[in-house]
Amino acid sequence: MSTPSIRRSLLIRCGIGVGTLLCLLSAWTYLLVRQRLYHELDIAIKETAALLANQVELEDDRISFEWQEGIGTNRDLSPDGLFQFWENNTGATTRSPGLHFRDLPRFTGIGGEPLLRSITLSNGHRARAIGLRIYPFVTPEEKIRMFEKGEVIDPRTIPFTLVVARDGEPTYQTLELLRNILIIGTLLILGLGFVLIQRVVGSALLPINLLSRQVQNRSEHQLDAALDLPEELPIELKGLAETFDRLLSRVAATRQREKDFIRHAAHELRTPIAGLRATTDLALSQNRDAAAYAEHLATCQKTAIELGELVKRLSALARLEQSNTALVTESLDISRIVFATVESFRPQFEQENLQLSYPGDDSSFSAQADQTLLQIVLNNLLDNARSYAKASSTVQVALAQTEGRTEIRITNAVDDFPDDLERMFEPLFRRETSRHDATSHLGIGLTLSREAAHTMGGNLTASRASETEIAFTLSLP
C-alpha cells in the first residue's frame, strides 16, 4: 500500500474536479451551440415546408404543383430546394430539381404530423429534414366549378407526403470543428491546469517542506532545538509547528534533565572513585607490611560500599522514573509504621544530640501505600532531618488527616534556610553547597522520595514552617 501523499491527493482531487467541470462546461457549450444551429436550420426547413405545403393544388380534376410553375414567391424554391412529394394513394412522386432524381427518405410523424430528423443525402452530405402529410388546396373558384359540375372532390382524400430537406453539412462541419476545439481546449486546459495546480500545491506545501528540511538537516546535537519558524508561515501550519515546538521544548527539557542528572551523577561518583584510586595508588606506591595492606583494603571496601550505595540509589531513582506499570498499593497502618521508623532512628538522633518528637497518640491513621516505598521516603526524610537539623534542636514528626488524605509531616530547624525549596528535589542537589556528611548524603534522597510518593499516588512537598524551620509533608491517598 502506497504512503498517503498530500501532494498526490491534492493533484488527483483538483485534477478530477477541474477536469469534470471543464468537460461538463465543454459539453454544455457544444450542445447549446448545436441546439442553436439545429434550431436555426429547423426553422428554415419549417418555413420552406410551410411554403411547399401550399404548393399542391387540386385544379381541373387534377393535381398541379405551383412551384413547378415558378410563379411569384415560388421562384426561389425550385433551383436549390431539396424536397419531394409523394401522393399517398398512388405512390407517384415529384422531386425538386436540386435532388437530381434521387429520393429523399420518406417519413412523417404519427398521423402525418411534422417530424424533424437528421438524414444523409444521396451525395453523402448530412442534412436536416422534415416530413409531414399535406393535402391539396382548392381555390373557391374551383370549388364553385366542381359544384356546378356536380363532381365535388374532397382534397382530404388525396393525401401527400412532403419531405423537405436542407443540406446541413456546413453546420455539421462547424459543429465538428467546435467539438474538436472544445476537446483540444479541454485537454490543453487540463494539462496546463495540472501544471498550474502542481505549482500551486508545491508552493502551498513549501512551508511544510521547509519545516521538514529543517528537521531533517538537524545534526545529532541539536535534535531538540526549537524550530526556526519563518515569519510567513501559513496560519494552518502555525498551530502544528507551535505544537511541534512545544513537544521539542519538552524533549529538550527532558534531555537537559537527563544531562544534568548524568553530569551530577558523574560528579558524585568521582569523589569516591578518587578515594578508591588514591588508596590503591598509595598501597602500591611502595612495599608495605600486611597490616598496612589490610588497612588500605578496608578503606577500599568501605569506599566500594559507599559507591554501591550511591549506584543503588541512582538505579532506584531511574527505575522509579521509568516505571510504566501502576503500583498496587494497599491500606497500611501509617501510625504503626511511622512509630516503628521513629523509634529505629531515635538512638542516632540522641547520638547527634537531637530531640525526636512524635506524639504517637491513640488516633489511628491509614493510607493507600506501598510499604517498601513508604519506608524509603520515611528513612530519607528522617535521615535528612538528622543531618541538617540545627544543633540541639527538636525534630517533630506529626500525622494528620486532611481532605481525605493522610499527611506525615517532619519539621526541623535549620541554620541556613534554603533559597529555593523546589530545587532540593532535583537529582543530586544538596541543601547547601557544602556537604554535611559526605558518606551518607548523596543528594538524591529527596528526588527518590518524591518519585516514590508520586508512584504511590501521593506527593512530597517542602515548606517553610516558621522563620527557621523547614517542613517536609508526605501526602498519601
Add this chain to the structure above:
Amino acid sequence: MRLLLIEDHAALRTAVSQYLQEAGYIVDTAATGDEGLWAAEGGNHDLILLDLMLPNIDGMEILRRLRALGNPVHILVLSARDGLDDRLQALDAGADDYLVKPFPLQEVLARTRALLRRTYVKKNPVMQVADLELDPMRRTVLRAGQSIDLTALEYRLLEYLFYRAGEVVSRTDIWERVFEDSTGGTSNTVDVYIGYLRKKLNANSLPDLIHTKRGHGYLLDHS
C-alpha cells in the same frame, strides 16, 4: 615543606595525605571547610590542596577569603567538577592549579613539587648549591658527585633550605615547615638536626655550605 589538605572524603584525604607524607612533606589535614580555613589562615603552609565541595564552608569561599586577606600561599584545587566554567571560576578566584578527580597520586605529587618550585622561584627541578645537589623527584642528595644518605627529617630540612637557598631562614620557619609538631617546639632541635646535616654533608673535609647567622637563622649558600 608543610602542606595543608582540605578534603572531606575520608578515604581520599587519608590516601593523599599519607602519600605526600611518604614523599617527605608534612601534611596537615582538615575535613571541613571551617576547619580548613582556620588552618589556612594560620599562614604556615607552603601549599594548600583544596577540595571545592566541603561541609560548612565551600572551597570557593575559602579561596576567596584567603585571597581577600592577601594570603599568597599556592593553592592546588582538587575537585570532582570537571566543567570548563568550574575550572575557570576556581582559577580566577585565586587557585594556582586545578586537578580533576579521580587523579593518580603521582600527579598530585608532581603538581605539588611544581607549585613549591614556584613558591620559592625555582625553575629547575634539580636544585644545586655549589657542589651540593638535591633532586626532589628522586629524593636524592649528591655532594661532589657522591650520594649522601639522609633520614626523612634530615632530607626535609635540607630540601627546605634548598628551596630558600640564598636567604637566611629563621629557626622558627624551619621548625614550622619541617618538623611534624610545629607547636611549642624548641629551636634546639633545629640546631641539633642542622648539626647532623653538616656532619653528613661536610664529610671528607668539604666546605660547609650551611652558614649560621647568629640571631637570625641559617643560610644555604656557596660561601
